[in-house]
Amino acid sequence: MPAATQYLIHCSGCHRADGSxxxxxxxxxxxxYVGSFGRLxxxxxxxxxxxxxxxxxxxxxxxxxxxxxxFDRWAAAPAGDPVPVFTAAEVARLRELSVPDVVKARRRVxxxxxxxxxxxxxxxxx
Numbered sequence: 001m002p003a004a005t006q007y008l009i010h011c012s013g014c015h016r017a018d019g020s021x022x023x024x025x026x027x028x029x030x031x032x033y034v035g036s037f038g039r040l041x042x043x044x045x046x047x048x049x050x051x052x053x054x055x056x057x058x059x060x061x062x063x064x065x066x067x068x069x070x071f072d073r074w075a076a077a078p079a080g081d082p083v084p085v086f087t088a089a090e091v092a093r094l095r096e097l098s099v100p101d102v103v104k105a106r107r108r109v110x111x112x113x114x115x116x117x118x119x120x121x122x123x124x125x126x
Contacts, residue, residue, distance in 0.1 A: 003062075003069035010056045011066065019074045026124050033121035035075025036113045038067075038083035043109045048091060049099035060095070061088040076119075 008017060015021050019030035037043030047053065053063060064086040075083045099105050106123065113120050 001062075003065040006058065006062060006066045007069055010058065011052055011070070014052055019070070021121065023122050023124065028121040028123050030070060030074040030121070032074065032076040033119050034070055035077050035083045036118035036120055037109060038071055038075060039118065040109060040112060042105070042112065044086070044090070045094045045097055045099065046102065046105045046109050048094040049097075049102050049105065051102070059088075060091040063095075064088050064091045067091075 014025070014027045015030055019034075021027035021029040023029070034047075037047055047067065048063070056063065058066065067086045071077075071083045071085070077083050110120050110123070
């Protein structure tokens with residue numbers, strides 16, 4: 001199944017078809033922000049542990065394809081500096097890591113992104 005279809009099935013219920021999320025619902029906007037997370041190892045780990053990824057039922061290759069679709073669509077990476085793509089092997093490795101509190105993990109990643117002047121979407125629990 002195409003990654004765009006997998007996104008619609010597994011991600012758009014929260015992040016919406018256009019990636020806009022819902023601040024009121026606690027769902028971050030992907031547009032122009034998600035690429036920041038893809039630039040840090042800790043951010044990439046965080047992405048593999050958000051509830052929608054954990055509960056998606058997708059295999060590692062499918063998750064990599066969906067994440068790469070999201071990056072292609074909404075990362076807003078500067079020309080010549082794309083966000084590194086996910087591989088199934090990286091997804092498998094990151095999913096094995098323990099992330100007991102995804103909100104605290106996001107807070108740590110956001111502090112690092114802000115220190116690097118990378119854009120971060122608004123999130124109600126930060």
